[in-house]
Amino acid sequence: MNARFHAVVKALGQHIIGKQEQIKLAITCLIANGHLLIEDLPGMGKTTLSHGLASAFGLNFSRIQFTSDLLPADMLGVNIFDSQQHEFTFKPGPLFNQLVLADEINRASPKTQSALLEAMEEHQVSVDGTTYALPRPFFVIGTQNPSYQSGTYPLPESQLDRFLMRISLGYPSWEAETAMLQGGGNRQQFTMPEVISTADLLVYQQEVNQIHCSDNVISYILRLVTQSREEGVYPNALSPRASKALLQAAKAWAYLHAREFVVPEDIQAVFVAVAEHRLRSERDDPREQKVLSERLLESVDPIAA
Amino acid sequence: MTAGRLPIEGHTASMSIAVFICVLSLSLFDPLMIWVIMLSLCTLFVRISLYLGWYQHAPSQRTINLLAILTSLALTWFSFDLGLLLSMINLLVAACSLKLITLSKRKDFLQLFACGLFLIGCGFIYQQSILSALFYFATLLFLLFALLSFFTPQLAWQKRIKIISFQLLQALPIAIILFLVMPHLSPLWKMPTSQTSKTGLAEKVTPGDIANLTQSDELVFHATFDGKVPPRQDRYWRALTLEAFDGRTWEISPHRERFRQRNQRFNNVFSPLTSTPSYDYQVIAEASGRSWLYAIDIAVPATRADNEQIWVSRDYQLIANQPLMSKRAYNVKSYPAALLPSPDLALESQLNLMVPSQGNEKTRKWVTQLRQTHPDNHQFVAAVMHYFAQHPFVYTLSPPPMRQNFADTFLFDKRAGFCSHYASAMAYVLRLAGIPARMVTGYQGGERFKDQVISVYQYDAHAWVEAIVSDAGWTRYDPTAVVAPSRLNAGLREVLETSGELQQHNFFSGIGQAGVVKEIRLIVAHLNYFWGRWVLGFDHHQQVNLFTLLFGQLTPLKITFLMLGCMLAISGFLALYFLPRWKRKSIDPVTQLYLRAVQIISSAYGIARHNQPPLTFLQEAANLLPDEAKSHFYEITHTFVAYHYQYPPLDDKAFNAALSKMRKDLKALQKKVVKVPGTNRD
Numbered sequence: 001m002n003a004r005f006h007a008v009v010k011a012l013g014q015h016i017i018g019k020q021e022q023i024k025l026a027i028t029c030l031i032a033n034g035h036l037l038i039e040d041l042p043g044m045g046k047t048t049l050s051h052g053l054a055s056a057f058g059l060n061f062s063r064i065q066f067t068s069d070l071l072p073a074d075m076l077g078v079n080i081f082d083s084q085q086h087e088f089t090f091k092p093g094p095l096f097n098q099l100v101l102a103d104e105i106n107r108a109s110p111k112t113q114s115a116l117l118e119a120m121e122e123h124q125v126s127v128d129g130t131t132y133a134l135p136r137p138f139f140v141i142g143t144q145n146p147s148y149q150s151g152t153y154p155l156p157e158s159q160l161d162r163f164l165m166r167i168s169l170g171y172p173s174w175e176a177e178t179a180m181l182q183g184g185g186n187r188q189q190f191t192m193p194e195v196i197s198t199a200d201l202l203v204y205q206q207e208v209n210q211i212h213c214s215d216n217v218i219s220y221i222l223r224l225v226t227q228s229r230e231e232g233v234y235p236n237a238l239s240p241r242a243s244k245a246l247l248q249a250a251k252a253w254a255y256l257h258a259r260e261f262v263v264p265e266d267i268q269a270v271f272v273a274v275a276e277h278r279l280r281s282e283r284d285d286p287r288e289q290k291v292l293s294e295r296l297l298e299s300v301d302p303i304a305a
Numbered sequence: 306m307t308a309g310r311l312p313i314e315g316h317t318a319s320m321s322i323a324v325f326i327c328v329l330s331l332s333l334f335d336p337l338m339i340w341v342i343m344l345s346l347c348t349l350f351v352r353i354s355l356y357l358g359w360y361q362h363a364p365s366q367r368t369i370n371l372l373a374i375l376t377s378l379a380l381t382w383f384s385f386d387l388g389l390l391l392s393m394i395n396l397l398v399a400a401c402s403l404k405l406i407t408l409s410k411r412k413d414f415l416q417l418f419a420c421g422l423f424l425i426g427c428g429f430i431y432q433q434s435i436l437s438a439l440f441y442f443a444t445l446l447f448l449l450f451a452l453l454s455f456f457t458p459q460l461a462w463q464k465r466i467k468i469i470s471f472q473l474l475q476a477l478p479i480a481i482i483l484f485l486v487m488p489h490l491s492p493l494w495k496m497p498t499s500q501t502s503k504t505g506l507a508e509k510v511t512p513g514d515i516a517n518l519t520q521s522d523e524l525v526f527h528a529t530f531d532g533k534v535p536p537r538q539d540r541y542w543r544a545l546t547l548e549a550f551d552g553r554t555w556e557i558s559p560h561r562e563r564f565r566q567r568n569q570r571f572n573n574v575f576s577p578l579t580s581t582p583s584y585d586y587q588v589i590a591e592a593s594g595r596s597w598l599y600a601i602d603i604a605v606p607a608t609r610a611d612n613e614q615i616w617v618s619r620d621y622q623l624i625a626n627q628p629l630m631s632k633r634a635y636n637v638k639s640y641p642a643a644l645l646p647s648p649d650l651a652l653e654s655q656l657n658l659m660v661p662s663q664g665n666e667k668t669r670k671w672v673t674q675l676r677q678t679h680p681d682n683h684q685f686v687a688a689v690m691h692y693f694a695q696h697p698f699v700y701t702l703s704p705p706p707m708r709q710n711f712a713d714t715f716l717f718d719k720r721a722g723f724c725s726h727y728a729s730a731m732a733y734v735l736r737l738a739g740i741p742a743r744m745v746t747g748y749q750g751g752e753r754f755k756d757q758v759i760s761v762y763q764y765d766a767h768a769w770v771e772a773i774v775s776d777a778g779w780t781r782y783d784p785t786a787v788v789a790p791s792r793l794n795a796g797l798r799e800v801l802e803t804s805g806e807l808q809q810h811n812f813f814s815g816i817g818q819a820g821v822v823k824e825i826r827l828i829v830a831h832l833n834y835f836w837g838r839w840v841l842g843f844d845h846h847q848q849v850n851l852f853t854l855l856f857g858q859l860t861p862l863k864i865t866f867l868m869l870g871c872m873l874a875i876s877g878f879l880a881l882y883f884l885p886r887w888k889r890k891s892i893d894p895v896t897q898l899y900l901r902a903v904q905i906i907s908s909a910y911g912i913a914r915h916n917q918p919p920l921t922f923l924q925e926a927a928n929l930l931p932d933e934a935k936s937h938f939y940e941i942t943h944t945f946v947a948y949h950y951q952y953p954p955l956d957d958k959a960f961n962a963a964l965s966k967m968r969k970d971l972k973a974l975q976k977k978v979v980k981v982p983g984t985n986r987d
Contacts, residue, residue: 212952212953214950214951214954216949231457232459233459235459261950261952263946264919264920265918265920265921267918297916298915298916299916300916302916302919303918303919304896
C-alpha cells in the first residue's frame with residue numbers, strides 16, 4: 001500500500017480498532033471524490049471515523065444532526081439583514097465545510113434530504129437565487145440507522161445512488177472491544193495529527209483518474225452490471241451511474257495500493273460497498289436479506305472465458 | 306438459495322406446487338381412493354395456512370413419519386383389492402402429499418417437481434382426450450411456473466410466464482420432429498390391468514334379469530372408411546360371439562375359449578374365405594379394458610402390423626393381444642357375405658345345440674308343434690320370425706323382469722324387451738328345434754359423424770342371432786328388426802321417440818338440443834376425432850404413410866438421409882440455443898494456458914477457482930502448492946495479469962516472450978504438482 005495512506009490507516013486504526021477494511025474503503029471513497037454512507041446501529045463508531053478522517057486529511061469538519069424538523073435553510077445558510085449596511089448578507093450554514101457529517105440522514109424529512117443530496121451532486125447551493133460554490137474538496141459522510149427502525153424516512157433509491165459507497169462498521173471483535181475498554185479510543189482526548197494535507201488530497205483525486213483500466217476489466221464491470229439486469233433476482237439492477245461509480249472506486253482502490261492499473265481484485269474489493277445499496281430494495285428488511293452483491297460476484301467469472 | 310431451509314410464509318413456489326399436486330390428484334379422481342384425495346386436500350390446507358402465516362411451524366418430521374407409516378399400512382391393506390398399478394399411483398400421490406407438508410429444502414422441492422411430471426404421465430393412462438391433454442398441458446405449464454418461481458423469487462409473474470413460453474416455443478420444433486420420427490415401439494411391458502371396469506358390452510348376457518337397461522352416450526369407436534361406407538342396416542359390428550347357454554345366461558363358450566388358446570399357442574391361424582369387394586376402414590376404439598375389437602363381418606386385419614396384434618378367432622371375433630387400456634387404432638378389411646362359413650361344422654353344431662333339459666315347458670310344446678308343421682329349417686326360421694311380427698311384441702328399454710322361465714314369459718306373456726331379449730329367445734327356440742344357433746353381441750348402425758366417418762356410441766349396442774340353417778354356414782337373423790324396424794333404419798332414438806320412452810333416457814339430452822350447445826358438442830367431438838386419429842393413433846403404419854407421402858417410395862438410403870436430416874435439424878435447434886455460449890469460448894492463448902494451469906492445480910489439490918480473480922486464487926493455491934510449483938504458478942498468474950490488465954500493454958515481442966515463458970512454466974508446473982489422493986474432484 002502507498003506509504004502515506006498506510007500511515008492514515010494506521011493512525012485511524014488506533015481509534016477504530018479492528019476495522020481496517022472499512023477505514024480503507026472510507027479513504028478510497030474520499031480519494032475517489034465520492035460521498036460515503038455509513039449504515040449502522042447507534043454507537044458503532046460512525047462519528048469517530050468521520051472525525052478521524054477529517055483530522056487525518058486536515059479538512060474543516062462540521063456535523064449536522066438530522067431531525068424530522070430540520071429545514072434546508074438550517075443546513076445551507078440564510079440571508080440576514082445587516083442593519084448597518086442596509087442589505088442582506090449570506091450567512092453560510094454548516095454545509096460549507098470540507099467534510100460534513102450528516103448524522104442520521106434518514107431521520108430528516110424528504111425535503112431536507114433532497115436539498116443535501118442536490119448539494120452533494122452539484123457541489124454548489126442556491127439560496128434566494130444566488131449560487132454559492134461549496135469548498136473543495138467536499139465530502140459528505142451520511143450515516144443512517146437501519147431502515148426498519150421507527151421514525152425514519154428511508155432514502156429513495158434514486159438518492160441512495162448519489163453515495164459512491166455504503167459501508168457498515170458492525171460490532172467489533174472480542175479482542176478489539178477489550179482493547180477499546182482498556183483505554184484506547186477516548187473521544188475526549190481525540191486528537192489526531194494531520195497526515196496528508198488538503199492540497200495533496202486534491203492532487204491524489206486528480207491522479208486517481210489517471211489509473212489505467214484495461215478492456216478486460218471494463219468488460220468484467222459490464223458483465224457484472226449486465227448480470228444484475230438480466231438475472232432477475234435483483235430488485236434494482238445496476239445503472240450506468242453504478243458502473244461508473246464501480247470503475248472510479250476500483251481505480252481509487254488500485255491507487256491506494258500503489259498500482260497503476262486496475263485488476264479484478266480491485267473491483268471485487270469495492271464491489272459490496274459500491275453495489276449493495278443500489279441492488280437492494282430498501283423496503284425489505286435488510287436483516288433477512290442475503291448479501292445480493294456477493295451473490296452477483298460469485299456468479300460472474302472475472303476471467304472472460 | 307443454495308442450501309438451508311426455504312422460507313415458509315409467503316413462499317410462492319411451494320404454494321404453487323401444493324396447488325398443483327392437489328389439482329392433479331383431484332383430476333385423478335378415478336384411480337385414487339377417496340381418502341388419498343382427502344389427504345391431498347388436507348396438505349393443501351396445511352400449506353395455505355403456512356403460506357398465509359396463520360400458523361408458523363410446519364409439523365415435525367416425527368409426525369410426518371408416523372403419518373407415512375400409517376398411510377403405507379393402509380395402502381398395503383387396500384393394495385390387495387386395487388392391483389399393482391392403482392396402488393402405485395395412490396402411493397405416489399400420498400407420498401407427494403406428505404412431502405408437501407415437510408417441504409423445506411431445495412432437494413424436497415426438486416423431488417416434488419419430478420414426481421409432478423410423473424403424475425402428469427399417470428394421468429394420461431386414464432384420459433387421453435384432447436380436453437384432458439389440454440388440461441394436463443396447463444398443469445405442466447403451472448408446474449414449470451412453480452419451478453421458475455422457486456429459482457427466481459423476485460421476478461414479476463408476467464416475466465416468468467414470458468420466460469416459460471419462450472422456452473416452450475424453443476422446445477416445440479424438437480418435440481414435433483421427435484414425435485414424427487421416433488420409432489413408435491409397442492410397449493415394452495404390459496400395463497397392469499386397472500380394475501376399474503368400463504361400462505359397455507358384457508361377456509355374460511342374462512336378458513331376464515335386466516329390468517332397466519342402462520346405456521350411455523359414451524363413444525365406443527370411430528370408423529373411418531376408405532371409399533364406400535356400408536348402408537346403415539348392414540352395419541352389424543360384431544364384438545362377441547356367445548355360445549354357451551344355461552337357460553338364463555349367454556356367455557362365451559369355455560370350449561371355444563380353450564380351442565382358441567390352443568390355436569393361438571400353436572399359431573394355428575384362421576383365414577376366413579373371403580371374396581371381393583371389401584370395405585376398408587380404420588377403427589379408433591376408446592379404452593374399454595377388454596381385448597375384443599369391433600368389426601363388420603367378415604373382417605380380417607388389413608396390415609401386417611395389425612395382423613401381429615390381432616387374432617381372428619374361428620367364431621369371427623377379432624381379439625387384440627392386449628386389453629384396450631387406452632385408445633387404439635387398427636385397420637380392417639371387411640368382406641360382406643350373406644353366409645359365414647363354418648370352420649368345423651360338426652363341432653360347432655354340437656356346441657350350439659346345447660340347451661338345458663328342463664324349464665320353459667310352454668315354449669318346448671310350441672316349438673315341437675311348429676317343427677311338425679315346418680320340417681324345413683328355412684321355413685321354421687321364417688315361421689319364428691313371423692311369430693314375432695304377428696304378435697304384439699314391444700320394443701322397450703325398460704322391460705319387466707322375467708326371472709323364471711324366461712322364454713315362456715317373454716314369448717307368451719309379457720312380450721316386451723330389447724334386442725338381447727329377442728335374440729336370446731330366438732336362439733333358444735332354434736336350438737330347441739335342433740337348429741344350431743348362437744347369440745352375437747356388438748353394435749348396430751352408428752351415426753355418420755362426417756362423410757367417411759361413422760361414430761358408434763354405447764347406446765348403439767345390439768344383439769342378434771346366427772344360425773346354421775343349411776350346411777354352408779352361419780346366417781344372421783335379427784328378430785329386433787322384425788319387431789322394431791326403425792331400430793335398424795333410423796337408430797334407437799327413433800324407436801324411443803315413437804314409444805314415448807325418450808324422456809326417461811336422458812343420454813340423448815345433449816344431442817337433441819339445438820343451438821350453441823350442440824355446436825360446441827360437435828366441435829369438441831370433431832377435435833377429439835382428429836386428436837384420436839392423428840395424434841393418439843399415429844402409429845408405425847401412419848409414420849410410414851407420412852414418409853411415403855413426403856418422399857415417395859421409401860428406400861433404405863432415403864430413410865438414412867431422413868434420419869440424418871432430422872438429427873441435423875434437432876442439433877441445429879439445439880445449436881441455436883448453445884451458439885452464444887460457444888461463441889464466447891473463443892479465447893486467447895494466454896487465458897487458455899492460465900486456465901489449464903488452474904485446471905492442473907484444481908484436480909491435483911481439490912480446490913476449485915469458483916470465479917475468483919487470478920491474484921486471489923494465487924493466494925489460495927499458494928498455501929497448498931509445494932515451493933517450486935508455487936513459483937511456477939506465481940509466474941503464470943503474473944504473466945496473465947500483466948497481459949490482461951497492465952499498463953502500458955505488452956508489445957508483440959514481449960507478448961511472445963511471455964507466452965513461451967508461460968508454456969515452459971506450465972510444463973514445469975505439470976511435473977511439480979504432487980497428486981494428493983482422495984481430493985480429486987474431476
